[in-house]
Amino acid sequence: MNAPAQISDHKDSAPSPAERLWALASAEMAAVDTLILDRMQSPVGMIPDLAKHLVGAGGKRLRPLLTVACARLCGYEGESHYKLAAAVEFIHSATLLHDDVVDESALRRGKQPANLIWGNSASILVGDFLFARAFNLMVETDNMRALGILSNASSVIAEGEVQQLAALRNIDMTEAEYLEVISAKTAALFAAATEVAPVIAGRSEAECSALKDYGLKLGLAFQLVDDALDYGGFESALGKSIGDDFREGKVTLPLIRAYQSADAETAGFWKRVIVEHNQKDVDLEKAVSILRAAGALQSTLDMAHQYAVEAREALNIFPESDWRNTLQDLADYVVDRIN
Amino acid sequence: MNAPAQISDHKDSAPSPAERLWALASAEMAAVDTLILDRMQSPVGMIPDLAKHLVGAGGKRLRPLLTVACARLCGYEGESHYKLAAAVEFIHSATLLHDDVVDESALRRGKQPANLIWGNSASILVGDFLFARAFNLMVETDNMRALGILSNASSVIAEGEVQQLAALRNIDMTEAEYLEVISAKTAALFAAATEVAPVIAGRSEAECSALKDYGLKLGLAFQLVDDALDYGGFESALGKSIGDDFREGKVTLPLIRAYQSADAETAGFWKRVIVEHNQKDVDLEKAVSILRAAGALQSTLDMAHQYAVEAREALNIFPESDWRNTLQDLADYVVDRIN
Numbered sequence: 001m002n003a004p005a006q007i008s009d010h011k012d013s014a015p016s017p018a019e020r021l022w023a024l025a026s027a028e029m030a031a032v033d034t035l036i037l038d039r040m041q042s043p044v045g046m047i048p049d050l051a052k053h054l055v056g057a058g059g060k061r062l063r064p065l066l067t068v069a070c071a072r073l074c075g076y077e078g079e080s081h082y083k084l085a086a087a088v089e090f091i092h093s094a095t096l097l098h099d100d101v102v103d104e105s106a107l108r109r110g111k112q113p114a115n116l117i118w119g120n121s122a123s124i125l126v127g128d129f130l131f132a133r134a135f136n137l138m139v140e141t142d143n144m145r146a147l148g149i150l151s152n153a154s155s156v157i158a159e160g161e162v163q164q165l166a167a168l169r170n171i172d173m174t175e176a177e178y179l180e181v182i183s184a185k186t187a188a189l190f191a192a193a194t195e196v197a198p199v200i201a202g203r204s205e206a207e208c209s210a211l212k213d214y215g216l217k218l219g220l221a222f223q224l225v226d227d228a229l230d231y232g233g234f235e236s237a238l239g240k241s242i243g244d245d246f247r248e249g250k251v252t253l254p255l256i257r258a259y260q261s262a263d264a265e266t267a268g269f270w271k272r273v274i275v276e277h278n279q280k281d282v283d284l285e286k287a288v289s290i291l292r293a294a295g296a297l298q299s300t301l302d303m304a305h306q307y308a309v310e311a312r313e314a315l316n317i318f319p320e321s322d323w324r325n326t327l328q329d330l331a332d333y334v335v336d337r338i339n
Numbered sequence: 340m341n342a343p344a345q346i347s348d349h350k351d352s353a354p355s356p357a358e359r360l361w362a363l364a365s366a367e368m369a370a371v372d373t374l375i376l377d378r379m380q381s382p383v384g385m386i387p388d389l390a391k392h393l394v395g396a397g398g399k400r401l402r403p404l405l406t407v408a409c410a411r412l413c414g415y416e417g418e419s420h421y422k423l424a425a426a427v428e429f430i431h432s433a434t435l436l437h438d439d440v441v442d443e444s445a446l447r448r449g450k451q452p453a454n455l456i457w458g459n460s461a462s463i464l465v466g467d468f469l470f471a472r473a474f475n476l477m478v479e480t481d482n483m484r485a486l487g488i489l490s491n492a493s494s495v496i497a498e499g500e501v502q503q504l505a506a507l508r509n510i511d512m513t514e515a516e517y518l519e520v521i522s523a524k525t526a527a528l529f530a531a532a533t534e535v536a537p538v539i540a541g542r543s544e545a546e547c548s549a550l551k552d553y554g555l556k557l558g559l560a561f562q563l564v565d566d567a568l569d570y571g572g573f574e575s576a577l578g579k580s581i582g583d584d585f586r587e588g589k590v591t592l593p594l595i596r597a598y599q600s601a602d603a604e605t606a607g608f609w610k611r612v613i614v615e616h617n618q619k620d621v622d623l624e625k626a627v628s629i630l631r632a633a634g635a636l637q638s639t640l641d642m643a644h645q646y647a648v649e650a651r652e653a654l655n656i657f658p659e660s661d662w663r664n665t666l667q668d669l670a671d672y673v674v675d676r677i678n
C-alpha cells in the first residue's frame with residue numbers, strides 16, 4: 001500500500017495530510033491557539049516575550065493537533081480537549097526551552113533559540129513556568145485520569161532526556177537502548193496527546209489503548225525520521241541545523257547501524273569523532289557518506305516506515321471517517337516529510 | 340510576647356521548635372522520607388545519584404514537615420499527606436536544582452551543588468524529572484483541589500524566579516516589587532504546603548484560609564531572614580555561601596533600605612557594585628558595614644518578626660494542642676534561627 005520512504009527532493013502540490021488535518025480542525029485549532037496565547041501571559045514581561053518567540057511564532061503544533069483530531073475522532077463534544085491540547089503544547093515547549101540549553105543548538109524552528117537571546121537562566125525558568133501552566137490547564141479539565149497520563153508522560157520524558165545525556169559519546173549504545181530513549185523523550189508525549197482524547201470522551205479501554213498505540217508508533221516514526229534527517233535534510237526545510245547530533249556526540253540509529261557494519265578504519269573514524277569528540281570541519285561530510293554507503297539512513301527510514309504502518313493499523317478499530325483517514329495518512333506523511 | 344530578633348551567636352541547648360516539630364512528627368516524617376527515596380528512583384542511574392546528593396542528603400525538610408504537621412493539626416487520619424509532603428519536597432528540590440544553574444552558587448546545603456559535579460544539563464533535566472514526579476504523587480492522592488493549589492504555586496514560583504532574574508542589578512527595585520518576588524518565589528510554596536493539609540482533611544474554608552495565611556507569612560519571614568543572613572550569617576552554620584546575593588547583583592530588602600538612606604558617596608558605591616557590577620574583594624565587607632550602620636539588616640529582621648507574629652496569630656482559629664503550639668513557636672524560630 002505504501003512505497004518505502006525515500007530520501008528525495010520531490011514536493012507535491014496537493015495538500016499534505018498535515019495540511020488536511022489542519023483544515024479539518026482549523027476552527028478548533030484557532031481556539032487552542034487563543035488559549036495558548038492567553039495562558040502564556042504574565043505581568044512579568046520577560047515571560048510572554050520569550051514564550052512568544054518560541055510558542056507564539058508557530059511551529060507545527062503537531063501534538064495539540066493530534067489531541068484535537070483524536071477527540072473529534074472519538075466524537076467528543078466538550079471543551080476540555082482545547083485545554084489538554086494547549087497543555088500538551090506547553091509541555092513540549094518547556095522541553096524545547098530546556099533542550100536548547102542542554103544541546104546548545106544554533107537553530108530552533110529556523111530561528112535563533114531563546115537562550116541565545118535571553119540567556120540560559122531565562123530559558124530554564126520560563127520553561128518551568130510553561131510546564132507549571134500546563135498543569136494549571138489540566139487541573140481545569142477536572143479529569144484526573146488525563147492528568148495522570150500527562151504527568152506520567154512528563155516524568156518519562158525527563159527520564160529519556162537524562163538517559164540520552166548519560167549516553168552521549170557512548171558508541172556502544174545498543175538499538176534497544178536507543179529505542180528506549182526515543183520512546184521516552186519523544187513518543188511518550190505523542191502517546192499521551194492521543195490517549196487523553198478517548199479518555200475525556202469516555203470511550204472504551206480498547207479505544208484508549210488503540211489511540212495510545214497510534215501516538216506511540218507515530219512518535220517513534222517521527223523521531224526516527226528526525227534522526228535520519230539530521231544527517232540528510234536541508235537546513236532551510238527543517239528549521240534546525242544539520243549535523244547537530246553528530247556535533248554533540250549524540251548516538252542515534254543511523255550511527256548505531258553504520259558502526260555495526262564498520263571495518264576497522266571506519267570504526268576508528270567513529271571513535272575519534274564520537275567517543276574522543278575530536279572533530280574536524282570535513283568530518284560531518286565524511287560521516288554522511290559513510291552512513292549513506294552503509295545504507296544506515298535508508299534502514300532508519302525503513303524502520304520509521306514500519307512504525308507508520310503500525311500507527312495506521314492501530315486506528316482500524318475506529319469506523320472510517322475523514323478524521324480517521326486523515327490521521328492514518330498523517331502517519332505516512334510523518335515518514336515522507338523529507339522536503 | 341516575643342523579643343525582637345537580634346543578630347547574635349547565642350545558641351540554646353533546649354530543642355528548637357523545628358526539632359520539637361520533628362519529634363512530634365518523626366514517625367510520619369519517616370514515612371515521607373521512605374516515599375521520597377522511593378520516588379526518586381529510576382533505571383536511569385544518573386537520576387537517583389544526583390537526586391540523592393540533593394534530596395537524600397537531608398536539608399531541613401521544612402516544607403514537607405509543615406504539610407504533615409498541618410494535616411495532624413487538622414486531625415487528618417488518611418495517608419495522602421505523605422504523598423503531598425513528598426510532592427512539596429520534590430517541587431522545592433526541582434527549584435533548587437534549577438536555581439543552582441541560574442545563580443551559579445558555590446555551596447548548596449553546605450555541599451558542592453549538583454551542577455558543579457554532574458553539569459548544568461543534568462541538573463536541569465533531573466529537576467524536570469523531580470517536578471514531574473511531584474505531579475505523579477499528587478495525582479495518586481486523587482484530590483483535584485490540592486493539585487490545583489500546588490500546580491498554581493508552581494507557576495507562581497517560576498514567575499517569581501523570572502521576575503527576580505529580570506530585576507537583577509536594578510537598584511531602583513521598590514520594596515513592593517521585592518515583596519512580590521519573595522511572595523512568589525518562596526512564600527507561595529510554604530502557603531501551598533500548609534493549605535493542602537486542611538483541604539485533604541475536608542476542613543472549613545476559614546481553616547483552609549487560616550493555614551494558607553500561616554504558610555504565606557511564615558514563608559515571607561523565612562525569606563526575609565535568609566536575605567538578611569546573606570549579609571550577616573556564618574557559612575558553616577548556614578550551609579550556603581555568604582554574599583551570594585551581593586555577588587549576583589540580586590537586590591534584596593537590606594540593600595533597598597540602605598540605598599534609600601544613602602548619601603551621594605554611598606549611593607555611588609551601590610551603583611558601582613550592583614548596577615555596573617564592578618566589584619572588588621573588599622566590597623562585600625564594605626557593603627556589610629554600610630548595611631549595619633544604616634540599620635538595614637535589623638529593619639529586615641524586624642519585618643520578618645512582624646510576619647512571624649502574623650503567622651502565629653493565623654493559627655489562633657485552631658484549639659490549643661501540641662501541634663498548634665509547636666507550629667506557632669516555629670514561626671518565631673524561623674526568625675531567630677541566626678545560629
